[in-house]
Amino acid sequence: MDRRLLLLLLLTMEQNALCQQQQTCTKSVVNSCSDCIRSGPFCAWCQKLNFTKPGEQEAVRCDTKDQLRQKGCDDEEIISPVNSQDITKNDSLSTSFENEEPVQMSPQKINLQLRPGLPQTFRVSFKRVEGYPVDLYYLMDFSYSMKDDLQKIKELGNDLFAALKRITRHAQIGFGAFVDKTVLPYTNTNKEKLAKPCDKNEQQCQAAFGYRHVLSMTSEETEFEREVAAQFISGNLDSPEGSLDAMMQAAVCGDKIGWRNSSTRLIVLTTDAGFHMAGDGKLAGILEPNDEQCHMENDLYVKSSEMDYPSVGQLTAALEKHNIQPIFAVTENVESVYKELSKIIPKSEVGVLSSDSRNVIQLIERAYNSLSSKVTVTHDSLPDNVRVVYTPICDNPGPAGDSRGVCNNVHEAEMIYFDVTVTVDSCIEDKSFTVSPLGIKDTLTVTLSTNCKCLCENSEDKTHQHCSHKGSIICGICNCNAGFIGQFCECSIGDKDESSLRASCQRNNGTECEGRGDCVCGRCQCHNTESGSSFYGEFCECDNDQCETFQNKQCGGNGDCKCGTCDCYSGFEGSACQCKKSDEACRTSDNTVCYGRGSCVCNRCECKEGYQPPLCKTCLGCPDPCQTKLNCIECLGFGSGPFEKNCSTECRNTKVKKVDQFTLTTKECQRKDSEGCWIKFKLDQLVGEDNYRAEVLEQRECPDPPHVAAIIGGSAAGVVFIGILTVAFFILVNYMNKEYKIFENEKKKSKCPREVYRRTISMQMEELRCETDREKQ
Template sequence: MGLPQDTATPPAHRKTQPTTMTTTTSTSRRRSHRVMCLSILLSMLVVIAAEMPAKLQQNPCESKINCHECIQTQSCAWCMKDDYGDRPRCFQHSSPQICPEEFVWNPDTSETILINKNLTLAKSAEAWAAGQFVSGGSYQRSYHQQSSASSSSSAAYGAQYGGAAAASAAAAAGEIVQIKPQRVNLKLRINQIHNLHVSYSQAEDYPVDLYYLMDLSKSMEDDKEKLSALGDKLSETMKRITSNFRLGFGSFVDKVLMPYVSTIPKKLEHPCDNCKAPYGYRNHMPLSNNTDIFSNEVKEAAVSGNLDAPEGGFDAIMQAIACRQQVGWREQARRLLVFSTDAGFHYAGDGKLGGVIAPNDGECHLNSQGMYTHSIIQDYPSISQINQKVKQNAINIIFAVTQSQHSIYQKLSSHIEGSSSAILSNDSSNVVDLVLQEYRKISSSVEMKDNATDEVKITYFSSCLTGGAEIKTSKCGGLKVGDKVSFTAQIQVTKCPLNPRDWKQVIQIYPVGINESMVIDLEMLCSCPCEHPGSTGYEEHSTKCSNHGTYMCGICECDDQHFGNTCECSNSDGHLSKDKPSSCRADNTTLHDCNGLGTCLCGKCLCNKRDNPEEIISGKFCECENFSCERNKNDLCSNHGDCVCGRCICHSGWEGSSCNCLSSKDTCYPPNGGPICSDHGVCECGVCKCNSTDEGRYSGRYCEKCPTCSGRCHELKDCVQCQMYHTGVLKNENDCATNCTTFTPVGVEKVKIDEELDEQLCVFFDEDDCKFTFKYAEVGGILKVHAQEQTECPPKIFMLGIVLGVIAAIVLVGLAILMLWKLLTTIHDRREFARFEKERMNAKWDTGENPIYKQATSTFKNPMYAGK
């Protein structure tokens, strides 16, 4: 018996108030100045970008070597001119024209509407009265009456994509049309976006096919009785929506195998009380406009039973959709499949429990009695198989399930296109309201879908019924009969498929749940006509290719034995083939032929030509060029040399890596004579580069100065000290007079240096730590010395007084501490003595008043006394 299954699946800114108009005006002026500066800067950047040479800008076209690669690159065009030189044939079409227009192949996107019938906005009784459908549920296809070309194309597409093309063909034959246009031819280049406009309108009184698929396990017995009683009400309710309504009925239990049902012979006949034999799926009543027999079919359908909780509902859904003729689905109608159950479902893989391993083939397997014959032969279908069948046949599934199963079926509906779920009461008493509510929900919205491949990207935009700006969406709601909704489908081919047969595709754009579609015959512009035999510009064994190749689109495609721009090179001539051009490389370590600056032809390098005729690439392996040498102030070799193989060869009188240095050294000699750079530096580019030594660093134009060097200071020190201050090692008058005869210092109050006279400053300290300063200079070969008149001595310090003062301070501090300690201890002792006296006075006994007190008796005995 089928049982219900519970499936768990900023810092604060200080505000300042302007105090005067001057402050506000100044602030505004500063802001205006900043804005003006930014505007000028942006303008300069725009001008620089506009004037940037085209060769410095990225050009994705130049690297393409054949026509189909060229047009597969966005904004690129191909030049098919015969004599075109070595210039790239693939170029940006927006750039200045470099190829005559008659030789340019630059295909544009084109759109041609093939079928564009007007939308059926009013009731089309004539179409429905044409007798397409016969009573009893069978139907006829009327769309075969169209033209032979359209018929063959639609038939081919229908074989591949189900009945969508058939619906479009039916619309083209003058029947109900809800999507416009119906067929479009589109030629599209790679990475170009094309906007295709699609319109949809729900036709009035549109046909509806409703097939009620019910779980007839034992637990659904009361639901079956209620559905039988409400059958007429369901028919009447749907006929109020559309007069062209058909109703059908089917049921399911599960596979007649263990462990799904009991295989005991007795249980196979009567699995439960008042139950019939179990079965997989049965089509009781095909879709028919004779809805009066629906209640009787439901009433006569017998319930059955099974063992496990899940049921075989997926088997039933697959057969109800796949068996289009047996069930009676019409080509042009809104198709509803109401799936009613109180249990879960088996899906692909569960069949292995019963030994069924063959996968579900998605085909119809019903016998003449409407019974599913392959229930025990093949497995349950998967969710993706159900979804694929639903999309191919444009069917809306309504899962009418009990409260306990609603959550799992709600998740299932999100994986099946156009499906929804609703809660069914325990006895199905609300089935009429449920179907009506879900139908209104489905019919009041439209969602656009497509079956584009991975190479094609389609994005939908619409304003729905608002009439405002379009937004990115593929779904519109709140629609009523007659409302017209327009969508813009942005179609973009992202890449060309590897197989050229896939360059032509048929794409279907369709509203979900409606068996109508717009068919797009898409041709991807992935190749050039001149690359195909029989077209202009295509020649096999062409003389332009030395009779050794095919001339196509202005270039040669050589055979296996020849190579070169015109197939002029042959492998049999002793030249290296195009696959082994090592003779165009300097050594085995080089990765590129001709150093990447030329083309290897017949084993020899043909160097590239530069746009500037003065720039030349040369050499056996194109290893030399005359434009990449070192520059100085943007001048190649400083305009004082020639660039040869990337190195500057300087003209006479110049040297250096960029020829920016004069070779003459005359400018490095001092004007008054002397060695070059005063022997304290080297002459580079006519300028002295001074040395740095342990004594100091030399400076000056001719390295004649050394501010940090000691010079003759130590030599003059002793004489200045004895003559000026009568101190030092020569303080004896005889010693001083004997050794100091070359100069006599001149006393000055303060010594100051005059750099123009090249004076040197000397500072020393004597034995008493007194500083004395003097300067010297040689003027006309005479040594002149100026010394400070008074030495700068540190003040004298009376050390004995300081020592005695420190000792006295220590003694005084010690005495003060002793006196303080004595004072504190005296106070403490007196307090303790006073407390002792007080306690002693309180401890005296009054012996006269104490009755217990008895005077002590003393006895004395003289041991020498014998009592005599």
């Protein structure tokens, strides 16, 4: 009871906070009543004629109700839409289950018409029905390591039904089994192994399978015992199993499983191994994602080897959609794995099985009591720009939240409540969403619309006297006829377009006259400020009331406010003229101010980008001066490099001194110049950003020049060698020509057939043969 009083106090404080919020109306561009209503949840519009003063902008009609009343607007002339709600279905809560659709949450339908930004709270009641039906689907791992567990379940059939009867008289139980996908690398695909995947000594072993539905929901104990007794163990290769595949099919194949419409739906998953999830199918070349559809034929999941495992997110959505609450009854070795899974699935519990599952009944009872005693109310996907916050009202509430409300330790038939606060941030068309307790079929449909229109008392007379007989009245302001503009339609625009006249009153396409004046015939007429002074400037952008203050004094009392900026008197400085001029703390050891790399404001250095306080001496992120000053060091020290021709211009901020040894103790550099020589130098940054003094060693370390004599000698030898080769070539060619001529002459003397011979051994043999023939003749 104390907690309820505390909650009531918190709600009262929240309402007081909203009342405080009502005191403000933040306006942007307001040219009409609709603009005003959209500006904020507590903005109201005054439609009273002559409410504004001549030249005063119509935006003053938009303010809080209290402010409008103080300005002389009567309540009946104030337009301020409010929220409204209409409960269209509110069936009474059921007290017990009477074989009909029970009602555990009310109301069931509500219509909300909301003003953007203005929260609306309504209350939801919930009471769990006594004796509410329970459907329990026992989903068991049939891999070989669960052999003893299967035998124990065959013995515990009566005890399991007795436990369910203690929960409710309307209990049903079903049974299913799973192993894994019957493809490599999950299952041995050898034909004999597929038929009998168990140990070779195991006589009763069924063929490998992914998921098999064994028994639909039944209240008959004998039927459950008979079907379970007929089951035998199976097996596979790897340790993780296809439990997510099985749970997905058990969730989406409702007709085959036999889930009742009005029941608490439980899946008890028993296993001693982890689970495969989306993406693991790639190991077997299975790339098709799980489609979250039912694929059961003859009680067997037929897409097991064609479709990937579901993701945890897919399974969570399917369980929530079908109001199924899983209980993971697992062995101790995988308890931590399933506890992590349970954190993702909102309505789930984890219990540790004994080695042979003998404690599974006690585990189910504890898990069911834990699930049923925790009531969690949440919503489905929300429309854009809609926010929902739940505040539980019960003895053991969870924290208020924007995604769900929780009540713990709720007893059967105990009435609890949830305050649901809905806020729409902008005008929307008709939208809806549903609110429901997790794991329970009851739902509340919330239909939303927004109230963004002004219901004003308008005049249809287009020659209304208030509008200089040149316009009509809409929400208290003039709607001018074509060709006229102005607060009272007093300005004829002639050949000019109205939009171009209004554009001339806007600075950088902003608000007309900065919202501080009226655009009259293309020029701003500025209003007065709250202090009685006037806005001024071409666009009413200036005033002398909005400068920074110091010690509750504008400009600290040490300056004048000019167009929103302090103009300090002599001897003062700072954005609010709060400081006496002094640079004592900005002085450096060499009597400079901030080393010339910043300005001294209020006796503190405001450093240029990169340079660090307090005195702007060092720079973080600046380029390395060893590299940036290399070209200047080269041209000033050695008269070479890229800046050689305009060294004095490019390097006017750099002073270089050549030395045989360094005297500076600052940054030492070593770089290669444009001629490939190593230059050693030291840099000292002087006052300013790009002002350096350098000492450079007189001697550069340059690479040795090429050996001319060796090159010449080598070249001469090369020439002689080429000459010898050339002479030899000419001698060879001359010799070959001479021999060829001898060969031609000899052929002419010969009576042998004229053929082409070469001057070789074979040719000489031919000549010898011919000579022999002549002698015989």
